[in-house]
Amino acid sequence: MRFEEELVELLPRLRRFARGLARDASDADDLCQAAIERALKSRDQWQQGTRLDSWMYRITRNLWIDERRAAGRRGVHSPIDDAVTQVAGDGAAEVEAGALRGDVGGAMARLPDEQREIVMLILVEGYAYREAAEILDVPIGTVTSRLARGRETLMFYLGEAA
Amino acid sequence: MSFDPEMVAAFVDGELDDLTARRIERAAETDAALAAEIVRHRALRAQLAEHYAPICDEPVPERLRSLLADGPKLDTSLADRRAARRSRFSTLHWGAIAASLVLGLTIGLRPWIPAGDVQTDNGALIAAGSLARALETQLASNQSAGAAVRIGVSFEDKAGRYCRSFESPGLDGIGCREGDHWRLERTLAGEGGSGDYRQASSGELAAAAAAMMRRDALDARGERAARDAGWMSRP
Secondary structure, eight states, rough: OOOOHHHHHHHHHHHHHHHHHHHHHHHHHHHHHHHHHHHTTTTTSSSTTTTTTHHHHHHHHHHHHHHHHHHHHHHOHHHHHHHHGTTOHHHHHHHHHHHTTTOHHHHHHHHHHHHHHHHHHIIIIIOOHHHHHHHHOOOOHHHHHHHHHHHOOOOOHHOOOO | SSHHHHHHHHHHHOSOOOOHHHHHHHHHHHHHHHHHHHHHHHHHHHHHHHHHHHHSSSOOOOOGGGOOOOSOOSSOOOOHHHHHHHHHHHHHHHHHHHHHHHHHOOOSSOTTSGGGGGGEEEEEEEOOOOHHHHEEEEEEEEGGOOSSSSSEEEEBBTTSSSEEEEEEESEEEEEEEETTTEEEEEEOOOOOOOOOHHHHHHHHHHHHHHHSSSOOOOHHHHHHHHHHHTTTOOO
């Protein structure tokens, strides 16, 4: 199958992943567009026989990280990410958690980036721990500990039983 | 509960070897706390899956799909484009004319035109935003596959103006340089991207451009020189 055709087949999943990262739908599609352009430009770097999906997820994620860092340098601040640190033992957070019950998007928004990307890869996209570690280029122990923290926060906000 | 939380999570994620997984399954039959923990993890996965699944069912936006669409799109030389134009003209000529009769091809405001890319000036359509930038700076001989606006041919029209045909997601057409802006002389709904309509649109533009040319279209060098000179028309 042609490179472009394989990419087209990947697009629905890639959009989902990007939506999980960027949250806003049009930001997510901008991210997908940048990832596709990058992939077309550097298609020589993709090794035939290796998984195109992992390669695309890595490109997408790296572009997103670059963008987040650039936004950080520009002083664009995401207050939601700071909210996570207040979770444990905070009465206000308990109230907020009650209000968020069932709001998956809202709960995901409260995860720090590095936890959210792992939750997306493993719990939504269905990658194995090792595959996620390769996509993110981090040790597998980092994956499991971030995943555990992300899960804990999500369960806190979403409630015990879905 | 005899298993640590990370192991329970790994079990639900399918990360344990068969032997350990079976041990957990057996233990959960008699350990209510363990069973509840497994249910909790499965519920979270299900909730996340349910939340994100609809995104996969959404139609993929054309702006993403078109980046990967069939057909020549990267660094096509102007000679190739001209050859394509000629062949399209001959084979699609009648189809294009028929399609244009249906579509109508006049100047005016069209609902499909992306608002940011077009302005009006005393009733004339003027390129703005990314379209104006592409017409001003982008070279047909050197445009990336992902460029939102694709430049076709560049040429001098009979009035001595530089004109360029273009295709973009919302709008196809021909822009001619007047003063410091690009006046849109021909416009067609872009986007279509597929099948007969798209071909009719390309054929139509090629035919319109051919009819407007004073002499042959600019080659890659001529295009670059004209751009570098700011598209100032020669007397």
